[in-house]
Amino acid sequence: MANCLSMLPNLESLSIMLKPLIRLPDQRSRQRSPPLLRAILPALIYFHFIGNSEYLEDLVSRIDAPLLVSLNLQFFDQPIIGIPQLSHFFSRTENLGLLTRAFLNFNCQPCIFFRPTGDEMIGYRHSIWLSWCELTNQQLSFMVQICNQLSPILFKLKAFSIYANSGEQWLQDGTDPAEWLGLFRPFTAVETLYVSKDLGPHVAPALEDLSRDPAMAVLPELRQVQFESSQEISVNQFVTARELSGFGHPLTMEYDKNFIWFEVI
Incomplete structure (x- = not known):
């Protein structure tokens, strides 16, 4: 795929949609293959991907898109093994470093969305959207893993909004304050934290736990909740x-x- 894309230097928009059962060749056989040069997509602005995280990891390890401003990723699976190549791809894409706000939505298809303070850039909404199709009963611990792997774009964020509704089973079962602190830990520059109604009773005890160890480096720049x-x-x-x-x-x-989620972020 990356070799084919390298022959499209004027490509501005790319959409890849895979069937859920598509898998890459065995990892050991791929390691024996000769190393491939990274393809540069100098005009790519918009990238939309639907598929499994393993395929995306392999693809983004082989491409650079320096002008990319909008990225929409929808995963069939939960990338328990990690997404290090995606994180490296973010760090190599200069425009994605301009994002300043994050919105995390816990629901049957959890998603996390990033955008800058401004709305538009060269015709596309400047944003990253990541979502997962599978329902998980461990959404909080799952998103803790994801956010800690996305640190190349999280450390500059200034505002963070989190939302869930009371119908989520994992909320009804209760949450561990330590996991909330684990979620907040990568957001080292966040100054404003917005918390939805049904998450307030869960987030507040986590913040209170910070009072027992004020030196803990969690949300050190926080100024407003x-x-x-x-x-x-x-x-x-x-x-x-x-x-x-x-x-x-x-x-x-x-x-x-009365605040509206997609307005406050």
């Missing part, structure tokens, strides 16, 4: 601990039951 709620959610210990910890940023809490 906004809960989708008309009632105050208690995170007083967290606020007090941050004020005393010397992080240097005053922390404000806001409660608003």
Whole structure:
């Protein structure tokens, strides 16, 4: 595939849609193959992929798209083995470094979406969208793994929104505050955190846990937390601990039951 793409220097838009059962040749046989040169797609702006993460990992390890501004990836599988090549691909794509906001939606098809403060760039919406087709009952731990592998684009983000609805079984079963802290850990530059109504009772205890170890390097630049709620959610210990910890940023809490997710990010 990469060799074929290298013969299309004027290609601006690429869509690849695979059937769920397509798999790559055995990894050992591919390792014995001679190394391939990375194909450069100098005009590619938009890339849409539907398939399994293994195929995408192999493809993005062999291509560069320096002008790419919009990336939409939909996976059939859950990439438990990791997505290191995708992470490297992001780091090689300069425009993707301009993203400043993230939106994480926990539902039957979990997705994470990134965009910059501005809306448009050379005719395409400047964004990354990753989603997974399979339902998982361990969505939080799964997204912790994914976000920690996406650190090349997370460390510059300034705003982070997380959403779920109360019907999700994994929420009804309860969550571990330590996992929420694991989710937040790669977002080292985030200044504003938006939390949906049904996640507030789960995220608040995690923030309170930070008060027991103020030196913990989780959300060190945080300045504002906004809960989708008309009632105050208690995170007083967290606020007090941050004020005393010397992080240097005053922390404000806001409660608003009316904010719209795709507007706040």
